[in-house]
Amino acid sequence: MTSSTAPLRLYVSSDLAAGVEFNLLPDQARYIAQVMRRNTGDPILLFNGRDGEWRGVLASISKKSASVLVEQQTRPQGVERGLKLLFAPVKRTATDLIVQKATELGVTLLQPVITQHTNNDRVRTDRLEAIVVEAAEQCCRVMVPEVCEPIALSDAVSDWPDGQVLFVMDETGGGDPVADVMTESAARNMGAAAFVIGPEGGFAETELDLLRSLPFSKFVSLGPRILRADTAALATLTCWQALCGDWRPGPS
């Protein structure tokens, strides 16, 4: 099936239940009518992060408005395991990439953190939210990760949840191999997980000292090559999903 014939898939705010009919947002209507060239009666998949995924049909459509009739649930909402990414914003393209790919890789919360070497502390969270929604629509998730407002690194690690490990992805090569750390985590059947990725210039020494002093931090190495911040973020989430997450259907 090519993408042009697959049903569209949209994130909506409306409640979803059989027989519900509602208007899509004007931008969604324009996209469906003018970009995707869909017509009345065409199928559509809908999710809102609360009611699972539903199949519906386009009940009416014009260039500027469209309504859908919700028909049948196709997937339950389920519960996603908490997967929190603390990342220092980098250049815009790379930040966009982190946010898009992290969504595909199952992140549930994106927390921009301001560090000493952060070269871009003006983060437009509304832009990032739009990217996250589009990625969730495309990768068939039934929830949309939360995008938080940027905060200082020190604030991000204060008031930390009991029992949650913060994996520090250490570009200086100081940590334990990621596969070993995550295999051990999988064996301990941990719940939510959190990761922090530094900026392009790396963490400052005082920041590394802070992170090392936290009783819940665990330093992790991503190998001998110097990864860009965006590559490190994607590699981290990949390893987690492959070894501890839903890429490996386990007894849990």
Add this chain to the structure above:
Amino acid sequence: MTSSTAPLRLYVSSDLAAGVEFNLLPDQARYIAQVMRRNTGDPILLFNGRDGEWRGVLASISKKSASVLVEQQTRPQGVERGLKLLFAPVKRTATDLIVQKATELGVTLLQPVITQHTNNDRVRTDRLEAIVVEAAEQCCRVMVPEVCEPIALSDAVSDWPDGQVLFVMDETGGGDPVADVMTESAARNMGAAAFVIGPEGGFAETELDLLRSLPFSKFVSLGPRILRADTAALATLTCWQALCGDWRPGPS
């Protein structure tokens, strides 16, 4: 150390040995003088993919030319394990990303393959080579991956090396979990590895039949979400490095 004070690192074609002096390319000279604002006497790291990494100094520099004096080897060449990525070219930005990130993740050969759903079969390999060189310089590799001219998928899998497994990253969810497949591969201490990633629309049925019929193919799943082609490529190489590659210093 911030990037502005770290020694520059350049890929060169010249032989490298103590006492050798040679001119950099005009583009490299311009970059060093005008973008990075370096001066005569500044240190520089050099590699050519044959002689390891060497420290040198800028012996002379002007706006349009620069020469270096090679001083001392900083790292041996070593031998990198073969890591071959067959990928269907996607949109330009995503193709660029695959090539850049694959270099950071240790790929040794990049083979664009033309498939039925390939939406971009005009691949500028000279552009990709420039991206690969820049990524190798930045991530501190001592070799530059080879970029091959695009060929048809069927040609890419004919005349296959004895004993080499081709991992087919199956976006339809049909394969075995990537962590299990790679943990098993690590235990068997395989040599070179090869992976094939499909285009945005996925492989055509006839292509999947061809891949399934190959005695050396192994289908691998990357979890329940639909990953974009670029995400799938990066996730694949990440899992390999984490479990079978040099991110986990092993007894081998």
